[in-house]
Amino acid sequence: MKGRALLAACALAASPFVSGSALAAPVEVTRFHTPESITTLARGAVAVVAAPGVDGSSLELRVWLQAVEAELAALHFGAATPGAADAVAEVRVDRETQRPERQRGPVSVGVGGSTGGWNSGVGLGVGFNLGGGPRAQVITRLVVTIRNRATGLSLWEGRADNVEREKAKAASVDQAAPRLAHALFSGFPGTSGATITVK
Numbered sequence: 714m715k716g717r718a719l720l721a722a723c724a725l726a727a728s729p730f731v732s733g734s735a736l737a738a739p740v741e742v743t744r745f746h747t748p749e750s751i752t753t754l755a756r757g758a759v760a761v762v763a764a765p766g767v768d769g770s771s772l773e774l775r776v777w778l779q780a781v782e783a784e785l786a787a788l789h790f791g792a793a794t795p796g797a798a799d800a801v802a803e804v805r806v807d808r809e810t811q812r813p814e815r816q817r818g819p820v821s822v823g824v825g826g827s828t829g830g831w832n833s834g835v836g837l838g839v840g841f842n843l844g845g846g847p848r849a850q851v852i853t854r855l856v857v858t859i860r861n862r863a864t865g866l867s868l869w870e871g872r873a874d875n876v877e878r879e880k881a882k883a884a885s886v887d888q889a890a891p892r893l894a895h896a897l898f899s900g901f902p903g904t905s906g907a908t909i910t911v912k
Contacts, residue, residue, distance in 0.1 A: 721885060725857060734761060734769075736878050736883075737877065737881070737883035737892060737912045738804035738875060738876055738883065738910045739875075739911060740873050740888045740892065740893055740896035740897075740910070740911045741873070741874045741908055741909070741910055741911075742872070742873045742874075742896050742897055742899070742903070742909050742910075742911055743871065743872055743873065743906070743907070743908045743909075744870065744871040744897075744903035744904070744905060744906075744907075745869070745871070745905050746868065746869045746870070746902050746903075746905050747905070749860065749885070750866075750869060751865070751898075751902050752870040752898070754800060754859060754868040754869060754870055755908065756788075756790055756791075757790070757791065757798070757799030757800060757828070757845050758790065758791035758792060758793035758798045758799050758800075759785050759790045759791070759793070759799065759800045759801070759802050759859065760779050760792070760793055760794060760797075760800075760802070760862075760873070761781050761782045761785065761797035761799055761801075761802045761804060762778075762795055762801055762804070762858070763778070763804060763805075763842050764803040764804070764858070766778065766794070766806055767804070767805055767806075770854060772882070773806075773886055774804070774806065776887065776890045777804055777806050777855065777886075777894070778804055779864075779890075780890040780891045780893075780894035780895075781802060781804050781857055781894050781897075783804065783894070784894045784895060784897070785802065786896070788898060788901055789896075791792055792827050792844040792889070795829040795845075795862070798859055799861075799862060799863055800859050800860060800862055800868060801858075801859070801860050801862050802811065802857055802858070802859045802860075803854070803857065803858045803860065805855075805856040805857075805874070806853070806854070806855050807853070807854045807856075808851060808852070808853045808854075808857075809851070809852045810849055810850070810851050810852075810879055811850050811852060812847075812849040813848075813850075814847070815847075824849060828839070829911055846882075848878050848879065848898045849878070849879035849880075850876050850877065850878060850879060850908070851876070851877050851878075851879050851884040852874075852875075852876050853875045853876075853877075853884075853889055853893065854873070854874050854875075855872065855873045855890075855893045855894065856870075856871070857871050857896060857897060857912035858870045858871045858873075863912070866893055869902055871903070872897070873893040873894075873897040873911075874894050875889065875892075875893055877889070895911075896911035902905045
């Protein structure tokens with residue numbers, strides 16, 4: 714019984730799932746604007762487009778564009794085609810997966826005992842890897858710049874940064890896009906130059 718209890722304890726300790734592991738990591742948000750630019754922006758119609766140099770035909774980017782459109786609609790901005798809008802929201806998304814190198818070997822716990830009779834020399838060993846090593850992370854940055862369509866001047870700029878474990882559900886585009894977009898426009902227009910953390 715003691716052996717079984719120890720095996721169960723080791724298996725639990727080796728499990729990568731711990732309380733709260735399903736929670737999404739916080740999002741860091743920074744916005745820039747001026748009182749004059751916000752007055753100019755007001756609540757006109759905004760077209761959401763891919764930023765210059767970004768592939769606007771990407772299916773993944775479409776998810777991010779829709780997330781930004783939904784947040785602007787919630788803020789009561791009108792929607793329009795780029796040629797008819799008062800302002801244009803340029804969207805850029807950078808995603809990178811980092812896989813840190815293992816710094817040292819994992820800690821191993823072994824459970825062993827003899828079997829087959831007195832001094833038979835036959836051993837049974839079971840080991841559990843408790844180290845796990847460093848985990849790959851997905852680093853995501855969402856950048857939105859709202860420009861006056863006629864002049865091209867920037868009226869509002871914001872970025873949202875997030876780091877999730879690669880295998881976490883929150884790292885998927887379907888979950889990351891609406892969450893980062895919502896954090897970015899939380900309390901719009903926000904305090905210019907200040908960085909806040911949105912959980």
